[in-house]
Each structure stands twice: as structure tokens, then as C-alpha cells.
Amino acid sequence: MKHLGTGIGWRPEIADAVERMPGIDWVEAVAENLCPGHLPDSLLRLRERGVTVVPHGVSLGLGDAGRPDETRLAALAERAQALGSPLVTEHIAFVRAGGPATASQPLEAGHLLPVPRTRDALDVLCENVRIAQDALPVPLAVENIAALISWPGEEMTEGQFLYELVERTGVRLLIDVANLHTNHVNRGEDPAKALDELPVEAIAYVHVAGGFERDGVWHDSHAHPVPEPVLAILADLASRVTPPGVLLERDENFPAPQELERELDAIRETVRAGAPASGESATGTAPAAAAPAARPSPVPDPTRQRLALAQTSLLSALVAGTPAPEGFDRARLAVQSRALAGKRADVVAKVAPELPEILGKSYRARFLSYAQARPMSGGYRRDALDFAERLLLAGQPEDSEARGRLTRWWLERSGPAPLDGKPVTRWLRAARLALRRG
Numbered sequence: 032m033k034h035l036g037t038g039i040g041w042r043p044e045i046a047d048a049v050e051r052m053p054g055i056d057w058v059e060a061v062a063e064n065l066c067p068g069h070l071p072d073s074l075l076r077l078r079e080r081g082v083t084v085v086p087h088g089v090s091l092g093l094g095d096a097g098r099p100d101e102t103r104l105a106a107l108a109e110r111a112q113a114l115g116s117p118l119v120t121e122h123i124a125f126v127r128a129g130g131p132a133t134a135s136q137p138l139e140a141g142h143l144l145p146v147p148r149t150r151d152a153l154d155v156l157c158e159n160v161r162i163a164q165d166a167l168p169v170p171l172a173v174e175n176i177a178a179l180i181s182w183p184g185e186e187m188t189e190g191q192f193l194y195e196l197v198e199r200t201g202v203r204l205l206i207d208v209a210n211l212h213t214n215h216v217n218r219g220e221d222p223a224k225a226l227d228e229l230p231v232e233a234i235a236y237v238h239v240a241g242g243f244e245r246d247g248v249w250h251d252s253h254a255h256p257v258p259e260p261v262l263a264i265l266a267d268l269a270s271r272v273t274p275p276g277v278l279l280e281r282d283e284n285f286p287a288p289q290e291l292e293r294e295l296d297a298i299r300e301t302v303r304a305g306a307p308a309s310g311e312s313a314t315g316t317a318p319a320a321a322a323p324a325a326r327p328s329p330v331p332d333p334t335r336q337r338l339a340l341a342q343t344s345l346l347s348a349l350v351a352g353t354p355a356p357e358g359f360d361r362a363r364l365a366v367q368s369r370a371l372a373g374k375r376a377d378v379v380a381k382v383a384p385e386l387p388e389i390l391g392k393s394y395r396a397r398f399l400s401y402a403q404a405r406p407m408s409g410g411y412r413r414d415a416l417d418f419a420e421r422l423l424l425a426g427q428p429e430d431s432e433a434r435g436r437l438t439r440w441w442l443e444r445s446g447p448a449p450l451d452g453k454p455v456t457r458w459l460r461a462a463r464l465a466l467r468r469g
Contacts, residue, residue: 033083033117033118033275034275034276035056035057035083035085035236035275035276035278036056036057036276036277037054037055037056037057037276037277037278037295037298037299038055038056038057038058038059038083038236038276038277038278038279039052039055039058039059039278039279039281039291039295040058040059040060040087040278040279040280040281040282041058041059041060041073041074041077041084042061042281042282042285043064043071043073044283044285045281045285045288045291046071046073046074047073048288048291049073049077050073050076050077051288052288052291052292052295053292054295054299055082055295056082056083056276057082057083057084057085057276057278058074058077058082058083058084058085059084059085059086059087059120059278059280060074060084060085060086060087060114061086061087061088061089062086062087062088062089062106062107062110062119063088063089063090063106065086065110065113065114067109067110067112067113068113070113070114074114078114078115083116083117084114084115084116085114085116085117085118085119085120085236086107086110086111086114086116086119086120087119087120087121088103088107088119088120088121088122089121089122089143090103090126091103091104091107091121091122091126091163092124092125092126092127093121093122093123093124093156093159093160093163093173094122094123094124094125094126094144094145094146094152094155094156094159095125095126095127095128095159095342096125096128096132096155096335096336096338096339096342097127097130097132097335097339098158098159098162099159099162099163099166101166104162104163104166104167105166107119107121107167108166108167108168111167111168111169112168116169117169117170118169118170118171118172118203118235119167119169119170119171119172120171120172120173120174120205120235121163121171121172121173121174122143122173122174122176123146123156123173123174123175123176123193123196124143124144124145124146124176125140125144125145125146125342125346126139126140126141126142126143126144127139127140127346128140128339128342128343128345128346128347129343129346129347132335132336132339133339133340133343135343135347136406136408137408138343138346138347138350138351138406138407138408139350139406139407139408139409139410140346140349140350140371140407141371141374141375141378141407141411141414142370142371142374143176144176144178144342144345144346144349145176145178145180145181145182147182147184147185147338147341148182148185148186148187148188148189148191148192149182149184149185149186149187150186151334151337151338152338153187153192153195153196154330154334155330155334155335155338156196157196157199157200158329158330160173160196160200160202161200161326164200164201164202170203170235171202171203172202172203172204172205172235172236173196173202173203173204173205174204174205174206174207174210174238175189175193175204175205175206175207175210175211176207176210177207177209177210177213177214177217177249177251178213178214178217178218179217179248179363179366179367179370180359180360180363180364180367181218181360181363182345182358182359183357183358183359184358188220188224188225188228189214189220189225189228189229190224190225190226190227190228190229191228193228193229193230194228194229194230197229197230197233198230199327202233203233203234203235204229204230204233204234204235205234205235205236205237205238206229206234206237206238206268206274207237207238207239207240208222208237208238208239208261208264208265208268209238209239209240209241209242209251209257209261209280210238210251211225211226211264212242212249212258212260212261212264213242213249213251215260216244216247216248216249217248217249217363222264222267223267226264226267226268226271231268231271231272232272234268234272234274234275235275235276236274236275236276236277236278237265237268237274237276237277237278238278238280239257239261239262239265239277239278239279239280239298240253240257240261240279240280240281241253241254241255241256241257241258241261241281242255242258243255248363248366250370252282252283252284253280253281253282253283254281254282254283254284255284256286256290256294257279257294257297257298262297262298262301265277265298265301265302265305266301266302266304266305267305268305269301269302269304269305269306270305270306270307273302273306274302277298277299277302279291279294279295279298341356344356345359347406348364348368349364349367349368349371350368350371350372350402350406350407351406352403352404372399372402372403373399375398375402375407375411375414376394376395376398376399376402378411379398379411379414379415379418380394382411382412382415383412383415383419385440386398386415386418386419386437386440389428389433389436389437389440390428390433390437391433393428397418397422397427397428398418401418401421401422405417405418405421416441416444416445419437419440419441420441420445422437423437423438423441
């Protein structure tokens with residue numbers, strides 16, 4: 032496994048600052064935000080300087096009950112090739128459920144949700160990881176996620192679950208120490224025990240990030256400074272294995288570049304100080320993962336069906352207001368549900384910034400009201416269009432000028448191609464809206 036060194040999550044908002052930062056060995060970029068044929072100039076300049084760029088996927092859904100989507104896998108492979116990356120990464124999470132397998136509507140979480148640590152879920156995850164490995168041109172590493180909720184009836188700890196996943200697939204691990212801290216606060220899981228049980232020699236690299244605690248719940252925000260407990264877990268990990276790479280994640284609320292550089296210095300010092308003294312035993316830089324055993328038989332359809340029904344029941348409770356599945360903490364489900372709706376509002380505001388501009392201060396309240404009755408089923412851009420359409424069908428916003436601006440915005444984006452300016456095109460789309468209102 033390539034030695035990566037110290038890196039930072041590349042985001043457009045801090046692209047210029049990242050280019051000027053001293054000691055940046057590599058960066059990680061969200062795969063879904065990149066277009067292989069039109070890579071940002073900043074990333075191209077970093078590549079020309081020899082800085083490694085790793086694409087980090089967030090929407091593949093390796094923990095979904097269904098098999099990975101071939102189009103999404105192909106897109107991830109294209110990004111790895113375009114960037115000349117030594118590996119790609121994704122999450123151990125499910126992100127969508129429902130559909131024909133469950134005789135229910137397709138549902139999108141718009142967020143990473145935990146898979147149950149059961150034999151059924153592990154069998155499905157292992158097969159999905161192998162499918163992804165076959166489709167990708169470089170090695171895959173998968174990340175442990177943060178969670179607010181726990182599945183009832185789990186059969187393994189996180190460390191045991193990850194150990195068996197690596198043993199059966201040979202996949203690498205991306206260990207997020209901030210997520211270990213989150214799960215310690217939210218689910219009572221001991222980070223040291225997780226590190227004891229997971230195969231540290233399979234670690235490809237490590238994530239470090241900040242968050243905040245509110246009402247006894249830790250929120251993995253990626254928008255706050257890295258707290259001391261997270262650095263303590265990083266030190267514990269560094270005492271067991273020298274991580275090939277460590278990366279600081281920050282997704283919003285970006286501080287001054289000097290503050291990010293101080294956090295990177297603290298991360299470097301933590302890894303250095305945590306390393307065993309000379310002469311003491313240590314695993315060392317992680318070697319290549321052992322080849323997995325011979326490929327087993329395909330996962331039986333009833334196994335995927337059971338997992339599909341369980342995931343659909345949970346996701347429906349979180350985004351569609353159906354009753355909480357038996358065994359779940361209803362209070363925690365309510366917190367998670369509000370968090371999902373809030374994230375939808377935030378991301379829609381980013382992908383369609385015209386909406387909060389047109390609606391002003393009423394944007395968030397209007398969107399949250401919409402989200403309560405309308406689960407996401409087609410991604411954030413589709414969500415933005417559906418939200419605008421629902422407002423227009425209800426004769427909103429009340430201000431005629433704002434309603435006119437929203438109508439024009441929706442018409443220009445709701446068809447298969449932007450408006451071409453011809454009167455007939457404009458008339459047809461306006462007529463369609465009028466018919467749907469009728």
C-alpha cells in the first residue's frame with residue numbers, strides 16, 4: 032500500500048489555500064463532485080506537483096440490500112483513472128432502500144446509515160464489496176461510519192464485523208477515528224476495544240474530523256475543530272500501527288488557512304508521539320492485505336430480501352413518518368430523522384442556491400415542511416426540482432414576484448434540456464404545469 036503521509040480533504044471553498052499549504056502530501060476529493068473530463072484546475076495543478084489525489088465516494092451504498100449500481104461503479108472507476116489514484120474509498124453504509132424487492136417506493140436517505148452487524152448483512156456486504164473490487168481499476172478501501180442509532184439484535188461488535196469483512200474480501204480499511212468517538216458517545220462503544228479487534232494491518236489511511244455534542248448526542252459535523260478525545264483515539268491507533276496516511280476532513284464552516292495548518296500540525300504530532308519507542312514491538316506500516324479466500328457462492332435471494340425489508344422499514348420510519356420498527360430507540364430515531372431532513376435542506380441549498388435566494392428566510396421552514404411528506408427518491412437535484420414544483424402547485428410563494436422567479440427557475444430546469452428560448456417550448460412547459468395544477 033502506497034505511503035500517503037499527511038493530507039487534507041480538498042473542497043472548492045479552500046482549494047487555493049490547500050495549494051499554498053506546506054507539507055500537504057495528498058488530498059482526498061468527493062468523487063461525486065468531480066467530472067473526469069472537466070477536473071478542477073486546482074486538482075490538476077496538485078497532480079502536476081506530484082500530490083496524490085484519492086476519490087472518496089459517498090453514494091455507492093455498499094451496505095444496501097441490492098447489488099451495487101453498475102453506472103455508479105463505472106463513474107467511480109473513471110474518476111480513479113482520470114486522477115491517477117492509487118486507490119478509491121467508499122463507506123460501509125446503506126443509503127437507499129425500497130423498490131420492487133420490497134413492493135414499496137424507492138427511498139433515498141441522502142446520508143450514510145449503519146448496516147446491522149448481522150450475518151445476513153455481512154454476507155451481502157462482502158458480496159457487494161467483491162462486485163465493486165472487480166469493477167474498479169485500483170484497490171478499494173471502505174470506511175467505518177458514525178451513527179446516531181443502533182440496530183437491535185446485532186451479532187457482532189464493530190471490530191469483529193470489520194475483521195471478518197477484511198478476511199473474506201481482502202478489502203482495505205479507511206478508519207475514521209472521529210467516527211469511533213461518535214459511536215462511543217452515541218452508542219456506548221469503546222474505541223479501544225474496536226481497535227483491539229479490527230485488523231489494523233489492513234488500514235489504508237485514517238480520517239480525523241471535528242464535531243459537537245448537543246443533548247448527549249455527538250454530531251459528526253466536519254465543521255468544527257478536532258477535539259482532544261479524537262486525537263487521543265488517533266494516538267492509540269498510532270501506537271498499534273503506523274498509518275500509511277492521515278487526513279483532516281473539513282466540509283463547511285471553514286476557518287482561516289492558518290487554523291487548518293495548526294490542526295494538521297497537531298495531527299502530525301499526535302501520530303509521531305503515539306508511535307512506539309525504538310525497540311518496542313509495532314505492526315509498522317500496513318503491508319498489502321492478504322488475498323481473500325476462494326469466492327463463495329452468491330448470496331441467496333432470501334438473504335437479500337430479509338435485509339431489504341429491514342432497511343426499508345428503518346428508512347421509511349426516518350424519512351416517511353412510518354412507525355418505528357420494533358427494537359429501535361424511538362427518541363434516537365426522531366433525532367436521526369430531524370438530522371436527515373436538515374441535511375436535505377442544507378444540501379439542496381448548495382446544489383440549487385437560487386432557492387434560498389428566491390424564498391429568503393422562509394426557505395428552510397418551507398423545505399422542512401415539504402420533506403416531512405415527501406421522501407427523497409432521486410438525488411438532491413431532483414429533490415430541489417420536486418420541492419419547487421410542490422410550492423408552485425400550492426400557489427406559493429405568496430409574493431407574485433418571487434413566485435414568478437421560482438416558476439422561471441423551475442421551467443428552465445425541469446425538462447430533459449434547458450429552455451431554448453422558443454415561445455412554443457415555453458408555452459408547452461407552462462401548459463404542463465397548469466395541467467398538473469388542475
